Amino acid sequence: MVYIAIVGKGDVLIYEAKLPGPSSGKVPPENQLQFIVHQALDSLDHKTWSGTSMYLKQVDTFNKMPVSAFVTAGHIKFMLLHSSSLEENAIKQFFYEVYRLYIKVAMNPFYLKNTPITSSAFNDRVRTSARNFFMR
Amino acid sequence: MHTLFCTKYVFNSLSEAGYGVGLRAIELLSFREKGCRKERSIIQMLNFVRTTVWKSLFGRPADDLQISNAKKNEYYIYDNDPVTCKYISNSNAARCAAYTAGIINGILDAAEFTCTVSSILNNNRMVFVIAFTSKVIARDSS
Numbered sequence: 001m002v003y004i005a006i007v008g009k010g011d012v013l014i015y016e017a018k019l020p021g022p023s024s025g026k027v028p029p030e031n032q033l034q035f036i037v038h039q040a041l042d043s044l045d046h047k048t049w050s051g052t053s054m055y056l057k058q059v060d061t062f063n064k065m066p067v068s069a070f071v072t073a074g075h076i077k078f079m080l081l082h083s084s085s086l087e088e089n090a091i092k093q094f095f096y097e098v099y100r101l102y103i104k105v106a107m108n109p110f111y112l113k114n115t116p117i118t119s120s121a122f123n124d125r126v127r128t129s130a131r132n133f134f135m136r
Numbered sequence: 137m138h139t140l141f142c143t144k145y146v147f148n149s150l151s152e153a154g155y156g157v158g159l160r161a162i163e164l165l166s167f168r169e170k171g172c173r174k175e176r177s178i179i180q181m182l183n184f185v186r187t188t189v190w191k192s193l194f195g196r197p198a199d200d201l202q203i204s205n206a207k208k209n210e211y212y213i214y215d216n217d218p219v220t221c222k223y224i225s226n227s228n229a230a231r232c233a234a235y236t237a238g239i240i241n242g243i244l245d246a247a248e249f250t251c252t253v254s255s256i257l258n259n260n261r262m263v264f265v266i267a268f269t270s271k272v273i274a275r276d277s278s
Binding site for chain 1: 156159160162163164165166167170172173174175176246247248275
């Protein structure tokens with residue numbers, strides 16, 4: 001099980017999903033997932049300004065489950081809570097794929113930045129790419 | 137008709153329209169042109185605006201980028217021939233650069249370089265005055 005959260009400016013949650021992924025030992029209960037990701041935002045902010053690359057690898061851990069992050073040019077944060085058995089390369093490719101999908105949503109002139117993403121096509125494509133990259 | 141065009145409302149609306157373009161331009165151009173790298177310092181960010189953004193929007197890089205001598209938080213981007221003002225046969229043509237100023241503002245705000253951008257015509261060149269907030273300057277100098 002892999003949990004993705006897309007956080008916009010001012011720590012506003014734009015999108016979240018539980019995605020198919022390699023089975024991990026202990027999965028945190030549903031209501032804790034958001035707290036875990038929210039807690040990781042501090043170390044993410046710190047790491048954002050330390051380099052120029054968008055993929056921030058691992059920013060935090062919770063009970064041996066790492067939280068990886070990716071910050072876009074417009075400072076939209078993609079955060080992934082996953083098991084430690086997931087390869088870094090798979091996560092990086094997944095983030096670039098979600099970035100591509102996010103840009104397509106953002107280009108819509110009717111889409112207001114920082115509002116929730118309700119597009120079902122976006123949802124389906126994120127789940128498909130999660131299946132492609134994580135279920136190998 | 138003539139008086140309607142001169143009101144401040146028109147140019148504020150132009151700015152806002154440009155702001156939306158700027159928000160989208162930075163995501164798209166960082167992905168396409170810059171190979172997924174984000175900028176860290178003010179000078180790098182402004183060079184990105186001056187070259188990459190200007191080239192993709194107007195087909196050529198902007199003419200000059202300078203920092204103000206007097207105020208440390210002001211930067212100037214010069215454009216000798218702004219496209220948005222070219223074909224307007226009204227005395228307020230120069231104020232239509234508010235659209236481009238809005239674009240620059242959108243790009244910088246999205247990248248967490250909060251600022252105000254205004255456009256002024258000076259010696260037949262259009263100057264975009266970018267004034268950053270003190271927080272941005274403090275972060276940049278550290």
